Amino acid sequence: MEFFASDAMNGRGSGTRDEWIAATYIASHLRRWGLEPLGDEGGYVQAIAVERPELGSPPVLSVGDRRYVHGKEITVASITAPRLSGPLTRHQPGAVVPRGAVLLLPELTREMGEALAAAALVLARQNGCGPIRGQPGALPRVSPRTVGVRPAAARPACVALDGATYTAMENVAAGATVTLEGDVKNVTRSTTWNAVGRITGSDRQHAQEVILLSAHLDHLAPRPNAAAGADNIFNGADDDASGAVAVMELADAIARGPRPKRTIVFAWFGSEEAGGTGSRFFADKPVVPLERIIANLQFEMIGRPDAKVPPHTLWLTGYERSTLGPELARRGAKLVQDPHPEQSFFTRSDNIQFARRGVVAHTVSSFGLHKEYHTPADETRFIDFSHMTDAIRSMLAPIRWLADSTFKPEWLPGKKP
Numbered sequence: 001m002e003f004f005a006s007d008a009m010n011g012r013g014s015g016t017r018d019e020w021i022a023a024t025y026i027a028s029h030l031r032r033w034g035l036e037p038l039g040d041e042g043g044y045v046q047a048i049a050v051e052r053p054e055l056g057s058p059p060v061l062s063v064g065d066r067r068y069v070h071g072k073e074i075t076v077a078s079i080t081a082p083r084l085s086g087p088l089t090r091h092q093p094g095a096v097v098p099r100g101a102v103l104l105l106p107e108l109t110r111e112m113g114e115a116l117a118a119a120a121l122v123l124a125r126q127n128g129c130g131p132i133r134g135q136p137g138a139l140p141r142v143s144p145r146t147v148g149v150r151p152a153a154a155r156p157a158c159v160a161l162d163g164a165t166y167t168a169m170e171n172v173a174a175g176a177t178v179t180l181e182g183d184v185k186n187v188t189r190s191t192t193w194n195a196v197g198r199i200t201g202s203d204r205q206h207a208q209e210v211i212l213l214s215a216h217l218d219h220l221a222p223r224p225n226a227a228a229g230a231d232n233i234f235n236g237a238d239d240d241a242s243g244a245v246a247v248m249e250l251a252d253a254i255a256r257g258p259r260p261k262r263t264i265v266f267a268w269f270g271s272e273e274a275g276g277t278g279s280r281f282f283a284d285k286p287v288v289p290l291e292r293i294i295a296n297l298q299f300e301m302i303g304r305p306d307a308k309v310p311p312h313t314l315w316l317t318g319y320e321r322s323t324l325g326p327e328l329a330r331r332g333a334k335l336v337q338d339p340h341p342e343q344s345f346f347t348r349s350d351n352i353q354f355a356r357r358g359v360v361a362h363t364v365s366s367f368g369l370h371k372e373y374h375t376p377a378d379e380t381r382f383i384d385f386s387h388m389t390d391a392i393r394s395m396l397a398p399i400r401w402l403a404d405s406t407f408k409p410e411w412l413p414g415k416k417p
């Protein structure tokens, strides 16, 4: 943690050379511990090409000969590609969303975002897309995409319509083609990095089944307009040096013991803070077929205790959604239900990329909503190493048990995202 969260690492900004160094540091350990490399060219590091189109003019929503402009009648809250198009569909709660539809609905909630992932675009009324980032009227930023893999399942783009435009759209015939389009001024190209290694199971039959243990490498780069003399290094000790270290410790401990029956893949993802680009690439182009991954545990912000749960305890996002958390707890993991359901943490880390594709995938954490989150003060001096060590140690035997067992965790009825 002293290495990851040191000022020398400059905050491990998403897709920066600092992130690359963090991945390379992990790789050097995996080599020593004897894990098999799953990265590029016989190594552990994956370099992932990322493109982000930049818009040169406000995007326009059009249907028939009517046009509505971002910053005037409409506000684009999020946009996943420079051009999105599909048939207008009035969304009924609980109805199956056709792939590529443009949904008209009053308000998009976080929970609905999951169910609506098949849509190309959501049109909501006034503030119905939720809070909008950035300056009012500024050009929206198109989501980054990884090069060379098919487009990922993600939350749909969302456009907030003013009252009159919403009413006008309500009167458009269902099935009419609706298009949201902006001019591309420029495409920025960058790279993000993952580190990936594997311990192959010893049992020929069960080695086909994979447990994925993961964390994220990156945090936040220095802010361009910081006040002179202010601390501008976002060390990210809790977020997520703590999780990255935990997964390293689990890899070391498991590599020392007898080989588990099932296979374990260890992954550290880049660019989680920039929308989960590293994990999205991993889920789109997995090193093992996704249907063979029986469980994913992501470790996020476990360096400080959460006053809402007992000492030295971790919580699991979506604990009540599958049989995995309760079973690990029964085997001795100090693991309880997420005490902050209003924060929707289940959908806010890399696990969601896998959960959306059907893998039983959760995040392990003890984030107590501390005020140092995403500030330059998320430093090693605030880490409670006795909490972190005890809590992670409690996970080791249950994870080993899972890796040696035939237990297959499942989503509970209706709880699969």
Ligand SMILES: [Zn+2]
Residues within 6 Å of the ligand: 216, 239, 240, 272, 300, 301
């Ligand atoms: Zn994080």
